[in-house]
Each structure stands twice: as structure tokens, then as C-alpha cells.
Amino acid sequence: MNVLNVAEKPMVARTVATILSRNQNMRMREGRSRYNKIFEFNYTIRGQPCHMIFTSVTGHLMELEFDDRYRKWHSCDPADLFRAPVHKFVPEDKKDIKRTLEEEARRCQWLILWLDCDVEGENIAYEVIDVCTAVNPHLTIKRAWFSTLIDRDIHNAAQNDLRDPDKRVADAVDVRQEIDLRIGASFTRFQTMLMKDAFIIDTATDDRNRVLSYGPCQFPTLGFVVERFWEIQAHEPEEFWSIICSHESKEGTAEFSWMRGRLFDYTCAVIIYEMCVEEPTATVTNIRQQEKPKYPPFPLNTIELQKRASRYFRMSSDHTMKVAEELYQAGFISYPRTETDSFSPGTDLHTIVQEQQGHPEWGIYAQRLMDPEAGLWRNPRGGGHDDKAHPPIYPTKFSTGESGWSQDHRKLYELVVRHFLACVSKPALGAETTVEINIAGELFSACGRVILEKNYLDVYRYESWGGSMIPTYTNGQQFNPTKLTLESGVTRPPPLLSEADLLSYMDREEAKIGTDATMQDHIKKMLDRSYATKDSSTRFTPTNLGEALVLGYDDIDMTYKLWKPDLRSEMEKKMDDVKKGDKSKAEVLVTILQKMEACFLEARLNKVKLLEAMAIFFERSSSDELHATGEVVRRCGLCQESDMLLRKNRDGNFMVGCMGYPQCRNAVWLPGSVSEAVVTTNTCNFCTPGPVYLIQFKFRRLEIPPNYSPNHLGCIGGCDEILAQLTEICGRGPRMPARPRGPTAPTSNAHHTNPRQGACMNCRETGHSSTDCPLRYGNVQHHGTSEHNGEASVSCSSCGTPCVLRTANTVNNRGRKFYSCQSQECNFFVWEDSLNAGTGGRSVTRSNSIPALNPRQTGGRGSRGRGGQYGSRTANTTFMSATGDPISGRRCYTCGDPSHFANVCPHRGV
DNA sequence: GCAAGGTC
Incomplete structure (x- = not known):
């Protein structure tokens, strides 16, 4: 009996053939492909003597491609690619492998597939089966199940583990291939053609070869990098204070850390510190000793x-x-x-x-x-x-x-x-000793560790576990610290993503990006496309291009955030359904492609957002400049130097932009449904500074809801409800002109301004800071607030009732305005100015005085005259100032927990 | 000139 054996790669064919033949009488001959040799030998499978012919493919034998008439970039609307016919074919460089398979299959009775035992291997199996059965329909087909290239495993596969190939698994891969092709090609063509020539993109890549590619794996990979970058940019350093205490004795030094950790209020820190200095005797209040294991890592994947x-x-x-x-x-x-x-x-x-x-x-x-x-x-x-x-x-x-x-x-x-x-x-074993002391009612602790057994650490030299000795203490012992100082520090942003961090994000259970075999390819593609750069310590920074693309899609309110991993993970789930046989390939394809096509149309409808995002980072190329002529609508309230003109860009969209462009980027984007717009001599009675000339608009009937008139005399100064609604409906989002800077307007706040581009952290437009952001009210609405008569009002996040605006009268925040819920139960609280900065409100536990440490241990403090005033200890102790006010409405960027900042987040880099 | 997945 002749048996054709096919491995996924030439090396595996050689190794498996060598093992099965026991390296005796194995002959090698050339096939059609110079890389894929053919090995022949005799072997007995369960008593049946076989003449084995062993060759290989090189991964997939076939590719998926659009039919010819859709191949050229300008051959069709990119949206057509969601429905255009596709076919599988053997590409030119694999044709010789195909011919070898055909020739050998003709003279064989059996076909054994030695492809990798993963989903792709199952799909390749069917590619090989298609080619072989086309010339020999009578083949008996088996799949050898093996996972290592060692003798025992290989012989066992040949003798005891020849299985039937699983079409459902292969189908799941077909689904993935088709979806990747369609969304990759459509979005890549769309965004490349939209933006490549519209902007002067100054990266290393040659402009002629530049492709602004989109892919369901490469883009979320970039998304992770950009998201971390934004966290870092948004970080506002905060100064904190901490009391440092150490004690030196004959036995050594113990460094005690303050159990309050950090205080963000200087006055409070100083008061406590002075208390300690006045009465510095330390009393040992608690000693804990325990053994702690350090576990070896899990087996390696x-x-x-x-x-x-x-x-x-x-x-x-x-x-x-x-x-x-x-x-x-x-x-x-x-x-x-x-x-x-x-x-x-x-x-x-x-x-x-x-x-x-x-x-x-x-x-x-x-x-x-x-x-x-x-x-x-x-x-x-x-x-x-x-x-x-x-x-x-x-x-x-x-x-x-x-x-x-x-x-x-x-x-x-x-x-x-x-x-x-x-x-x-x-595991390694350590003995840890924790000593707690009390100085003037303040608690400090020190920890020492002795390594008892190194165990796995002896061989795993990449990991270490520090031991640190501290002197011996006894309960109740008293001593004077050698050092007692008040030191300040500043909170730091999280670091840029490292390669290990990025891999962790891509490998998360709930949202896996790529396969284990391709994650590194997506990282490489992100770098090759000039979307990000990697520094010498393997940390990634997005380029302007990468940031602009993510920002553009982020600004569009789409069903899927294209730069987030959700889309990919949903597809993986659907693939599982096909793998298990719960759903058919066709059924799943229709569902996903319909969604993706809708998503594509949403993006295209809102392409102006993509252009705006690019315009923050790149100059428009001259061919794309807006028509220079235009009619004056008003004086620019932002730069107060130039006029704002009504213009039509080459896409046919209307906008009112400042003549001072590009120095001043103030612009009002008008609904896409406007077909005509003419500035009239009528002026607005409400908007200031005047005059603001009214515009006679004509809307395309089919693009606006029936209850709106296609003719409208409107104002772009901010008073026009109808225009605002149509702008919202037609997907442009409100772009109201920036507030004029009066003499009392605050100067640009460095914390709110993008340091690289001078762009607003709220809307990312340049030319104003987030405190002056024209979109500030738009932003407020996301956080449960609504707008009345130009003033924001805030609803409680718990009970939904309107909050009262109050003024703080604490030492730290006197005069600062905040919203709080009228209900005693809710505790909802948010600073007014944190709303403007785009951070939402949160419920906080409030206390009227210094938050105390563990009440069990505060007994000694009453004599200082503050007994009974302390609230219970909460997780967010370090976020409270001495006056009991929350330091800010912020929470950890990494995990969302309000009890710490991202720089100390326990989940970071996991 | 597009994707992601194999592999040389």
C-alpha cells in the first residue's frame, strides 16, 4: 500500500520520516518544489506494510482573494468589498508544491496529514485534501495527532492516533480569513485614499509606498500603545508628603514606613510631623512573624x-x-x-x-x-x-x-x-517579620525577611527575592528613632508600554489579539507602518500618525471601537460556535459581515472626524487646501485677529474656518447634509461678540429627518438649536466656536494642554486649553449632566436627582465649587472644575476631619485633643486631604479603582 | 498598494 504523508513544513517531513524509518533505507528525492523534498521508506502500520512517501507544504497552500474585477484599488467602492465575491486559489509560488502533491497522490491509496495540531493545521489539511482528492477521489484520509517531534510521540501517532480531519474546525478558519480580508481591505483602501494625499505625513516611510493599513489585529495593538500614551499625557503630577522614620541599632537598621503612606495635604502632613517630632519616642505595638512561600512560575507557553x-x-x-x-x-x-x-x-x-x-x-x-x-x-x-x-x-x-x-x-x-x-x-521559603510602632499616635511599620530555603530560585536565576535584616524588637519596647523626616514626592504617570506589557494585553483571556504565533507580527507591523516606535528599553510610543488614526476613530461614535480589542474577541467567539458545530460557516459570515459593513458606513459618514484628527498632527497638503475664498461670517473669537469664512472643501462639505489657519485652527464643521450655504446680511441678535452673520442653508431632503425643513436661516454662533440637532443627527457632532478669551479668562493650564502639540486634552483641537474648550459641555453630558441656559447641571450618579452646586469652605479648597447630592445616603460628590477637565463624578466617603488609621490602634491619640473626630479608615485614605476633602475626582487609569493611582496599581504590567 | 495565518 502506498501512503502519501504531508507535513506542514519541510523540516517536520524530514524529522518525522527519519523517526518512522528509524533512519534505515530512507531515500530522498527532489519534488517539483526545491524546498519540499520527498522521502521514501517502508513502514508497518498496525501490521499493514506500507510504502511511505513523505513530503510537505510550507504552511497554507492557498490564499483567499477577491475576484479579479475587485482587485485594483480604484476598481470599486471599498464598501463593495463586504459583498464582492472571493475565491481560494494556490498562489504562483505554491504551484510547484501543488503539482508534487497531485503527482504523488495519483499513485497512493492513503493520505496521512502530519500538519500541526491546531486550527490552522486543520484548515491546511483541507487545502491539501482538496488538491489530492481532485486527482484521486478514492484516497483514505487520516490526520496524525502529535505534538512533539520525539520518537515515542511520532510512532504513537502513526500506530494509535490517526484521526479523521475535522471540517468544522477548518470552517472556523475560513470564517476568520474571509472577515479579515474584507474588513482589512475595505478599511485600508478607505483610510489610505482619504488621508494619504490630504496631509503631509513626515515619517521615514517613502510617501509613494505609504499605506495607512487597517487590520483587526494590528489596530487594537496600536490602540493599547496609544491608550497608555494618553494616560501618561493626562497624568497630572501631584505633590505628596510622607514621614520617613528609621532606627539604627547594633544589630542594624530598620526603615519604618508611615502607615498613612502619602498625604497630599502639606499642612496636615506638617502638623502630624511636628506632633511626632515633639514626642518622638517610639513604642513597639505589634510584632508579626510568618513564613511566606514564593512560588515558581507556571510551565512555559x-x-x-x-x-x-x-x-x-x-x-x-x-x-x-x-x-x-x-x-x-x-x-x-x-x-x-x-x-x-x-x-x-x-x-x-x-x-x-x-x-x-x-x-x-x-x-x-x-x-x-x-x-x-x-x-x-x-x-x-x-x-x-x-x-x-x-x-x-x-x-x-x-x-x-x-x-x-x-x-x-x-x-x-x-x-x-x-x-x-x-x-x-x-517554592522558595522566607520568614517575614513585621514590626509596628507608634510615635505620638502615628503608626509606622518595618518589615524584614530572611530566606529560609531558596529551592527553585537556585536554578531560576532570572528571579530574585531580596532578604533584608531588621534588628530584633520586643512588644512594648521603646526607643528613639535615629531619623524622623518629612519628605515630599510627586506622583508619577505609568510608564510607556513595554513589549512584555503589550504581549500581556494582547494575550488577555477575554480579548485575545492574534494567535500566539502571530502576536509578534502585529507588533512588528505596527512599527513597520510607522504607527509607533520602540525605544532601547523595549517601550512603545505612538507616532503622530498612529495617534491621529486612533484619535479619529475614537471620535466617531461607532458600534465598535475599531481600535479596541472587542471586535476581535467577538469574532473569536463566533469562530468557536463554528468549531463546535453550533452554527454554520455561512450563518456566522452573514451576521458578522452585515455588522462590519454597517460599521464601515458609519466611519465613512463621519470621515470628517478622521480628517480633523489628522489635521491636529499634520499640515494639509496644498492640493487639499480648502478653497481660499469664502464669505465672512464673523470675527474669530479664538485668535481675535482674523475673520471666519464660510467655505466648501473639496469633499463638498461646508465649514466655517478661521482665515488665520494654520496658526488658528478654530473651525465650525457643518452637517454633511448641507447642499448649499450662503452668508446673508442678517445678523444674530444673541451671539456675541457680534456681528455674527446668519447663513441661508439648504439641506438634502433625504439626508435629514422629515420633521426638519430643507431650508433654514441659521447661526453658527452657538444659539441655533436646529443646526446643532442636524449636526448631531448627520453625524458631525457639535463643533461650536471656542469661547472668546476675555481679560478674566484663565491662562493656558499646562496640565490640560497637550505638551507636544498644544492641543486641548478635551477635544484635542489646538488653539485653546481644555478649560476653554468649546466642547466642555458636550463632554459633561457623558457624565450624567445636562445643559440648561448655558449652565451645566449635574445629576447624582446613584439616585439620578439633580445635584446642588455648593462652594467649599475648607482650608484647602476654599471658594472651589462642587456638586453634591441632596440625599444624605448617596454621598455623590464632584468638583465643578473636574467636570470641565473631562473627569466624571464619583461617590466618595466623606469625613470632616483627618481620616484615621485602623481605629483599633488609635487609642493613644485622644490626648492630642483630636479624639473622636476621626472617621473610619477607608481604602482611599491617601486620596483625602487633611480637611477630609477628596483630592480630586480621579481614579486609577489602569484598573479604575479610586483607592490608588495608576503608578502604584497592583494590576499594572501584570 | 489592503488582512491574518501558515511558512522558506
């Missing part, structure tokens, strides 16, 4: 490998995968593309350890692991992920380094081995 290689060796994720792939193909490590981070119960972990016993560096450790007396062994913990296809990454062959290996090969192999050894080791 792809993303963890990339993250650790980036962290420990600063290797980029795509390079890591290249090296890992080579180690895998040479048989030194198991398949490096795996989501699994726990070993299945049957795995022979001992044998893997035994293999490493002879290594000069970690061999002794491996021996200790195997020694029952040493008690170092512990069965590995599982991380809870299992792709049911591959085990975690572990060493499959012993090596002390091969001659062809680079430093990176050595480092990565060593990481895989040490990581594996760490996983089967006992």
Missing part, C-alpha cells in the same frame, strides 16, 4: 516565553520566535507555539529532568531534583490554560550548546531548561 525573553534578554518577540522555532526544528525543545501552561498528568517529567543531569551548570540541580532525600521535587502547578494540542514548552534533547548556535540560541535553550526545572521544584 509561547507568550510567557516571549515576555520573559524580552524581560531577561531584551529579545524582541519576533526574534524570540525565530530562535525558538529553530531550536524546535533541531529537536531541542518542544513545539514553541502553545497556549498550554500545565502538563497533562501522564507526562513523564522525571525523564526530562534526568536528561539534564549531566549539564555543567544546572546538572547538579537536576540531580538534586531526582534525589528523593533532597525533597526538592514538587509536581508542577498548572496555569489553567490548555489548547489541547501541545504541551507547555520544555527541553526535548540535552545539549551543552551546539556549534551552530548563536548566543540567543544558548540563552533561549537555557531559559527553557531552567524554567522547566523551576516548575518541578518546591
Whole structure:
């Protein structure tokens, strides 16, 4: 019997053929493709003698493409690409592989597919099946199930694990391919054609080759980078104070930290500090001793490998995968593309350890692991992920380094081995001592740690666990601190995203971006497209281009935020339905494509938002400049130097823009439904500073709701309700002119201004700060407020009733206005000026005096004359000033928790 | 000139 065997890559064909033939009488001959050799040998499958013909493909054999008439960029409206016919075909460079398969399949009875055991492998299986059965419909088709290239596994697959291929899994991949193609091509063509020639984009890429690509993976990847960048820009440094206490004795030094952490109110900090200095004797109030384990990492999967290689060796994720792939193909490590981070119960972990016993560096450790007396062994913990296809990454062959290996090969192999050894080791053990002291009613604590057993840390040298000694104390002991100072610090923004952070975001369970095998490609694409840059410490900054694109889509109120991962994760879920057979391929395709087409039309309807976002960062190219002529509508209230003219740009959209452009970017964008607009000699009776000339508008009947008149004499000064409504309805969003800067207007506030571009943090327009932002009321509405007679009113976030505007009379905030709920229960509270800055209100726990620490421990404080005044301790202690007022309406940008800022967030970088 | 997924 002749059996055609096909592997996913040439190296796997060679390795599997070598294993099955036991390297005896294996012949190699050329196929049509120079890379994909053919191996022949005899082998017996369950007693049946077989002549094995073993060849390979190189990944996918086929591609998906639009039919010819849709291929050229200008051949159709990009929106047509959601319905244009597509077909699968074998591209030119794969034709010779196809011919080899056809020739060999003709003379075979069986076809065994040795493709990777993942969803893509299942899809490739059907590509091979299509080609082979076209020339030989009588083939018996089987899929060999294997996950490592080691003898035992391969023989077992051939003898006991030949399965039927699963069409449903292949279908799920077809769904993904088609959707990626359609949305990628449509959005890429749309945004490239819209913006490439409209702006002078000054990045390294040659302008002729520039493509402003959109992809459902590359764009959310960029989104993560931009989002962090915005958090950093929005960070307002706040000064805080902290009391530092240390005590030196013969035994050493103990650094005590103030249990209040940080106080943001200087007066309060000074008062407490002076109290301490006046009566500095410290009393030991509590000593806790406990043993603490430090656990070894979970077994290694792809993303963890990339993250650790980036962290420990600063290797980029795509390079890591290249090296890992080579180690895998040479048989030194198991398949490096795996989501699994726990070993299945049957795995022979001992044998893997035994293999490493002879290594000069970690061999002794491996021996200790195997020694029952040493008690170092512990069965590995599982991380809870299992792709049911591959085990975690572990060493499959012993090596002390091969001659062809680079430093990176050595480092990565060593990481895989040490990581594996760490996983089967006992956790490290430390003894921690915490000492609490009381100085004048203030509590401080110090912590010391002694490492009792290093265990896995002995072999996993990438991780450390510091020990620190502190002197011995006894309960009730009294001493005078050696140092007692009041020190100030400033809150810091979170750092730029590192490559490890980015991989973590892409790998989140609920919103996975790409596959483990392609995450590094999306990062690379983001860099190649000049959407972001990476610095020497592997941290990413968006470029102007990257930020502008994300900003543009962010400004459009779409069903999906295209730069967020939600769209991708929804598609993954739909794919699962197809995989499980719950839904058909056609059914799922129709649903998703309808949604995506609607989404595309929304974006196109609001293209002006994309253009506006680009205009913040880039000059318009001359070919796209707005028509220079126009009629004067009013004096520009922003620069107070030039007139504002009614203009029509080359897209046919009307706007009123300042003649001072580009120095002054004040502009009012008019609804897209305007077909004609003429400035009249009538002036507005309400808008100031006048005169503001009224405009006679004509709207396209079909583009406005029936209850609006197509003819309208309107004002762009801000008083015109109808114009505002139509602007909203037609998707342009209200763009009211900036408030004029009167003599009393505040000067530009650095905290509210984009330092790079001088753009407003609220609307991102240049030329004004967020305190003067014309959109400030628009923003307020998002946070449960409404606008009446030009004044914002705020509703309680809990009960919904209108809040009362009050004026603070505290030391810190005297005169500052705030909204609060009239109901005693609600505690809703928000500063008026934080609304203007775009931050919402929140409920806070209020107390009228210094928030005390744990009431259990405040007994000694009564004598200072403040007893009984203290509210209970809350999680947001450090956010309260001495007067009991919240420091601001802000919360952690990373996790949203109001009890801390992002710079100390426990979830950051996880 | 588009995507993401394989792989050389």
C-alpha cells in the first residue's frame, strides 16, 4: 500500500520520516518544489506494510482573494468589498508544491496529514485534501495527532492516533480569513485614499509606498500603545508628603514606613510631623512573624516565553520566535507555539529532568531534583490554560550548546531548561517579620525577611527575592528613632508600554489579539507602518500618525471601537460556535459581515472626524487646501485677529474656518447634509461678540429627518438649536466656536494642554486649553449632566436627582465649587472644575476631619485633643486631604479603582 | 498598494 504523508513544513517531513524509518533505507528525492523534498521508506502500520512517501507544504497552500474585477484599488467602492465575491486559489509560488502533491497522490491509496495540531493545521489539511482528492477521489484520509517531534510521540501517532480531519474546525478558519480580508481591505483602501494625499505625513516611510493599513489585529495593538500614551499625557503630577522614620541599632537598621503612606495635604502632613517630632519616642505595638512561600512560575507557553525573553534578554518577540522555532526544528525543545501552561498528568517529567543531569551548570540541580532525600521535587502547578494540542514548552534533547548556535540560541535553550526545572521544584521559603510602632499616635511599620530555603530560585536565576535584616524588637519596647523626616514626592504617570506589557494585553483571556504565533507580527507591523516606535528599553510610543488614526476613530461614535480589542474577541467567539458545530460557516459570515459593513458606513459618514484628527498632527497638503475664498461670517473669537469664512472643501462639505489657519485652527464643521450655504446680511441678535452673520442653508431632503425643513436661516454662533440637532443627527457632532478669551479668562493650564502639540486634552483641537474648550459641555453630558441656559447641571450618579452646586469652605479648597447630592445616603460628590477637565463624578466617603488609621490602634491619640473626630479608615485614605476633602475626582487609569493611582496599581504590567 | 495565518 502506498501512503502519501504531508507535513506542514519541510523540516517536520524530514524529522518525522527519519523517526518512522528509524533512519534505515530512507531515500530522498527532489519534488517539483526545491524546498519540499520527498522521502521514501517502508513502514508497518498496525501490521499493514506500507510504502511511505513523505513530503510537505510550507504552511497554507492557498490564499483567499477577491475576484479579479475587485482587485485594483480604484476598481470599486471599498464598501463593495463586504459583498464582492472571493475565491481560494494556490498562489504562483505554491504551484510547484501543488503539482508534487497531485503527482504523488495519483499513485497512493492513503493520505496521512502530519500538519500541526491546531486550527490552522486543520484548515491546511483541507487545502491539501482538496488538491489530492481532485486527482484521486478514492484516497483514505487520516490526520496524525502529535505534538512533539520525539520518537515515542511520532510512532504513537502513526500506530494509535490517526484521526479523521475535522471540517468544522477548518470552517472556523475560513470564517476568520474571509472577515479579515474584507474588513482589512475595505478599511485600508478607505483610510489610505482619504488621508494619504490630504496631509503631509513626515515619517521615514517613502510617501509613494505609504499605506495607512487597517487590520483587526494590528489596530487594537496600536490602540493599547496609544491608550497608555494618553494616560501618561493626562497624568497630572501631584505633590505628596510622607514621614520617613528609621532606627539604627547594633544589630542594624530598620526603615519604618508611615502607615498613612502619602498625604497630599502639606499642612496636615506638617502638623502630624511636628506632633511626632515633639514626642518622638517610639513604642513597639505589634510584632508579626510568618513564613511566606514564593512560588515558581507556571510551565512555559509561547507568550510567557516571549515576555520573559524580552524581560531577561531584551529579545524582541519576533526574534524570540525565530530562535525558538529553530531550536524546535533541531529537536531541542518542544513545539514553541502553545497556549498550554500545565502538563497533562501522564507526562513523564522525571525523564526530562534526568536528561539534564549531566549539564555543567544546572546538572547538579537536576540531580538534586531526582534525589528523593533532597525533597526538592514538587509536581508542577498548572496555569489553567490548555489548547489541547501541545504541551507547555520544555527541553526535548540535552545539549551543552551546539556549534551552530548563536548566543540567543544558548540563552533561549537555557531559559527553557531552567524554567522547566523551576516548575518541578518546591517554592522558595522566607520568614517575614513585621514590626509596628507608634510615635505620638502615628503608626509606622518595618518589615524584614530572611530566606529560609531558596529551592527553585537556585536554578531560576532570572528571579530574585531580596532578604533584608531588621534588628530584633520586643512588644512594648521603646526607643528613639535615629531619623524622623518629612519628605515630599510627586506622583508619577505609568510608564510607556513595554513589549512584555503589550504581549500581556494582547494575550488577555477575554480579548485575545492574534494567535500566539502571530502576536509578534502585529507588533512588528505596527512599527513597520510607522504607527509607533520602540525605544532601547523595549517601550512603545505612538507616532503622530498612529495617534491621529486612533484619535479619529475614537471620535466617531461607532458600534465598535475599531481600535479596541472587542471586535476581535467577538469574532473569536463566533469562530468557536463554528468549531463546535453550533452554527454554520455561512450563518456566522452573514451576521458578522452585515455588522462590519454597517460599521464601515458609519466611519465613512463621519470621515470628517478622521480628517480633523489628522489635521491636529499634520499640515494639509496644498492640493487639499480648502478653497481660499469664502464669505465672512464673523470675527474669530479664538485668535481675535482674523475673520471666519464660510467655505466648501473639496469633499463638498461646508465649514466655517478661521482665515488665520494654520496658526488658528478654530473651525465650525457643518452637517454633511448641507447642499448649499450662503452668508446673508442678517445678523444674530444673541451671539456675541457680534456681528455674527446668519447663513441661508439648504439641506438634502433625504439626508435629514422629515420633521426638519430643507431650508433654514441659521447661526453658527452657538444659539441655533436646529443646526446643532442636524449636526448631531448627520453625524458631525457639535463643533461650536471656542469661547472668546476675555481679560478674566484663565491662562493656558499646562496640565490640560497637550505638551507636544498644544492641543486641548478635551477635544484635542489646538488653539485653546481644555478649560476653554468649546466642547466642555458636550463632554459633561457623558457624565450624567445636562445643559440648561448655558449652565451645566449635574445629576447624582446613584439616585439620578439633580445635584446642588455648593462652594467649599475648607482650608484647602476654599471658594472651589462642587456638586453634591441632596440625599444624605448617596454621598455623590464632584468638583465643578473636574467636570470641565473631562473627569466624571464619583461617590466618595466623606469625613470632616483627618481620616484615621485602623481605629483599633488609635487609642493613644485622644490626648492630642483630636479624639473622636476621626472617621473610619477607608481604602482611599491617601486620596483625602487633611480637611477630609477628596483630592480630586480621579481614579486609577489602569484598573479604575479610586483607592490608588495608576503608578502604584497592583494590576499594572501584570 | 489592503488582512491574518501558515511558512522558506
